[in-house]
Amino acid sequence: MRPTTLGDLLDEAALTLRGTTPAEARQEAEELAARVLGDGPAGLDRERVLDGRAVRRLRDLVGRRAEGVPLGHLTGQAAFAGLELVVGPGVFVPRVHSELVLAAGRESVDGVAGPTVVDLCAGSGAIGLALAHHRPDARVHAVEFDPVAADFARRNAARRAALGDTAITVHEGGADRAGALTGLAGAADLVLANPPFMPDTAEVPDEFGRYQPRQAVFGGADGLRVVRQVVEAAAGLLRPGGVLVVEHGHLHGATVPALLRESGWFAEVSCRPDHEGWPLYSSGVRTTS
Template sequence: MTTLPQHPPEGTGPVRPSAAVARAARVLAAAGVGSARVEAELLTAYVLGVPRGRLALADDLTTGQVARLDGLIRRRAAREPLQHLTGRAGFRHLELSVGPGVFVPRPETELLAGWGVEQARGRLDPVVVDLCSGSGAIALAVAQELPGARVIAVERSPEALAWLRRNAAERAGAGDRPIEVVEADVTAPDLLAELVGSVDVLLCNPPYVPDDVVVPPEVAGHDPAEAVFGGADGLAVIRPVVTRAAALLRPGGVVGVEHDDTHGAAVPGLLAEDGGFSTVTEHLDLTGRPRYATASRRADGQHAPIGVAWQTDSS
């Protein structure tokens, strides 16, 4: 159990945001939370109802606000995800609703989403598919940034679908082009049969962590296991996704798949070995780790008898 340092005795007055942040940061750091100062600022700003950048100008915390912040800090120190405490997760230019039952989108996935946006940009009425959509982060980012795109988000988990539909409705209400939500298993051999040969950009952030990997407590205790773990080698979902992508993409269409940092050779290898792709490229994240692989559907729409070579790029 986390014990918070005591505030000054009752009656000494409100608490300055800077003092509340310093106190919260000490507790979070002691609990092993990374970026403790940043998270302390975010939680204090959340309780005050102000942007983090305006904390220095915010009013003091009332007694009630201090008690609320204390409760949030205890939960975060117990390694409940920050996004579950605030109910929101930032992703590119969006704020999405998240909570129990859905995978919290990660900053590194913004790289894949950005690559997808750039690939779709300039295509006439592009069709973009987001597999393993979860909260809808990738699909909704594309729809916001490319109003001319038709975006289809695919998810099978009933719990995640509830969050996906909620976020889709919120973004449509904000004026973004509505996306299409499809309840389906991305490993099904007949997935999106009506779109075979017509997809311009296919993106996927699948479950890819090998089953025996120990993950942080925020993940182990709160992210759905089916959205995290991808079988013994982490490739159980990626293999059928690669095969189905070759069928769904039009000639010249592109696919991007996020993967574990141990898959820097394996996933590009699967794309190359399929025979339906060219220009297979492995992309690194901002820390220099392998993060996602991309490829183009062969211009002739056929499968080559042998795989193509692939290269590494940085993102």
């Protein structure tokens, strides 16, 4: 019988994985193979003959990924805005969509020297750490209430600081306590947030419904329980003219902008789409009232 090569298994894996595109499936298969073989994806040799143990291990990882286990929970890492972050079971794996939230936030503090920034619902710390990486003059606070996730955020913060990024401060606690935790009142230039926003009864893919932490995905009966906390907290944290950018997904393309406008705390409210044109996040500028 012909020996099994890495190329055979990568082809098999790409068929098994239900990525949104064949290119994504192939990339995920390569990342899993890199995890098994200890090489970077770029160093993979398709002609390499795999022993039985490596074949079983790679097939097991591919099978778990096909069931919906997040790729980051299998590889232990996630890329976000040019950073490699440590992730694992118990913490939300950052999504590429959230890079648009980061980009909007960065744009809003373009002309602000030494901006003060708060990342609410920080998870692994992805958004706050990426902001600190791209804006070394920023003072960044990350707020996360789940102890497991906060631990990942602290680990990532320590790693990024060791690599030379400006250190960020991770606060463990709820978004509703962000003012007390950070000591900021009317002083932040920017609040970024990617809170849980799915209604509790929404049907979501297993990746989100079974494998990502429940408190990272579901936000009460209408999905907006934590979003409301974020809006209120941001109103207290931001200086007049400071900006809130909050991710909320396609279900809330009308409700969250309305929430911001009706609060009376935000003007210049707008909702922006993701790469496919679905509502993704809203932003508003803190009023003086």
